[in-house]
Amino acid sequence: MDCCFMCGTDMKQKVEGEGGNKVKVFSYSEMRKATHGFSGANKIGEGGFSSVFRGRLKDGTIVAIKVLSADSRQGFREFINELAAISDIVHENLITLVGCCAEGSHRILVYNYLENNSLACTLLGSGRSNIRFNWKARVKIAVGVARGLAYLHEEIRPPIIHRDIKASNILLDKDLTPKISDFGLARLLPPNATHVSTRVAGTIGYLAPEYAVRGQVTKKSDIYSFGVLLLEIVSGRCNHNARLPQGDQFLLERGFYFFHRIQINYSRNREEFMHSKPGLMLISIRHGHTMSKEN
Numbered sequence: 377m378d379c380c381f382m383c384g385t386d387m388k389q390k391v392e393g394e395g396g397n398k399v400k401v402f403s404y405s406e407m408r409k410a411t412h413g414f415s416g417a418n419k420i421g422e423g424g425f426s427s428v429f430r431g432r433l434k435d436g437t438i439v440a441i442k443v444l445s446a447d448s449r450q451g452f453r454e455f456i457n458e459l460a461a462i463s464d465i466v467h468e469n470l471i472t473l474v475g476c477c478a479e480g481s482h483r484i485l486v487y488n489y490l491e492n493n494s495l496a497c498t499l500l501g502s503g504r505s506n507i508r509f510n511w512k513a514r515v516k517i518a519v520g521v522a523r524g525l526a527y528l529h530e531e532i533r534p535p536i537i538h539r540d541i542k543a544s545n546i547l548l549d550k551d552l553t554p555k556i557s558d559f560g561l562a563r564l565l566p567p568n569a570t571h572v573s574t575r576v577a578g579t580i581g582y583l584a585p586e587y588a589v590r591g592q593v594t595k596k597s598d599i600y601s602f603g604v605l606l607l608e609i610v611s612g613r614c615n616h617n618a619r620l621p622q623g624d625q626f627l628l629e630r631g632f633y634f635f636h637r638i639q640i641n642y643s644r645n646r647e648e649f650m651h652s653k654p655g656l657m658l659i660s661i662r663h664g665h666t667m668s669k670e671n
């Protein structure tokens with residue numbers, strides 16, 4: 377069965393993984409055509425271990441084509457098994473895997489294309505986006521990411537721990553619905569990728585201490601990263617900014633500082649606090665949460 381992908385024709389078919397799920401497999405030539413030869417004009421992003429291109433498949437579908445670095449040398453079977461495990465996951469807040477390409481040493485993932493790029497580019501980027509992130513949009517994004525993560529942790533058997541929740545892995549569709557990307561890929565990471573070690577597959581700034589120090593991965597380490605992301609969504613700034621004065625550089629430290637101030641103010645005068653800016657923010661978060669549960 378595997379030989380169909382090695383012969384270089386435009387054959388496309390579904391290949392079954394270990395658990396019985398099927399993955400659509402594209403030929404390398406199809407990937408090349410879809411991206412106009414992986415042209416610079418089609419490149420939409422670059423990560424620690426991949427380059428991402430916008431592509432158009434033969435049937436007209438616009439997709440994101442993620443070319444894994446040459447170091448991601450997994451065998452064909454291993455690669456398909458890894459992807460088969462996530463190929464049938466469908467959730468409003470999770471990116472959909474369209475298929476893959478595993479020809480020769482090429483390892484490519486094909487995803488739904490998301491029109492509004494990632495939170496890292498739009499909300500935290502350097503002003504290239506003209507999206508207005510009002511409070512309603514931020515609540516929608518925060519709640520959506522929480523739902524997607526809860527689905528990975530609680531609804532899928534065995535559960536999927538993401539390991540790399542961060543702003544560039546939160547993609548936005550045209551309605552600003554957030555979709556978590558790059559879940560279930562931990563074993564596709566090359567051991568020498570810049571931001572990873574053999575045990576830790578996360579990104580500095582989002583790593584829970586026990587994950588960073590001992591490589592201990594649990595659902596809680598994802599929740600820690602989600603907490604950092606939440607601070608970024610609320611504040612609109614990146615978790616670390618070296619251009620700011622010392623003391624302001626780390627968002628988490630600033631978060632703790634304000635948290636302690638809020639606690640003090642709250643215990644001093646509850647009524648006054650609830651009409652202050654941080655108080656109103658807390659009410660909004662609580663309101664957003666209640667609304668999301670009702671809908």
Ligand SMILES: Nc1ncnc2c1ncn2[C@@H]1O[C@H](COP(=O)(O)OP(=O)(O)O)[C@@H](O)[C@H]1O
Pocket residue numbers: 420421422423424425426427428440442471487488489490491493494496497544545547557558
């Ligand atoms: N499905 C997609 N739709 C649109 N843009 C995408 C998609 N996947 C990735 N990107 C863009 O490509 C960039 C690089 O992605 P990736 O290789 O996963 O690295 P990282 O997550 O470390 O940024 C992302 O930050 C995002 O801007």
Ligand SMILES: [Mg+2]
Pocket residue numbers: 423544545557558
């Ligand atoms: Mg990513």
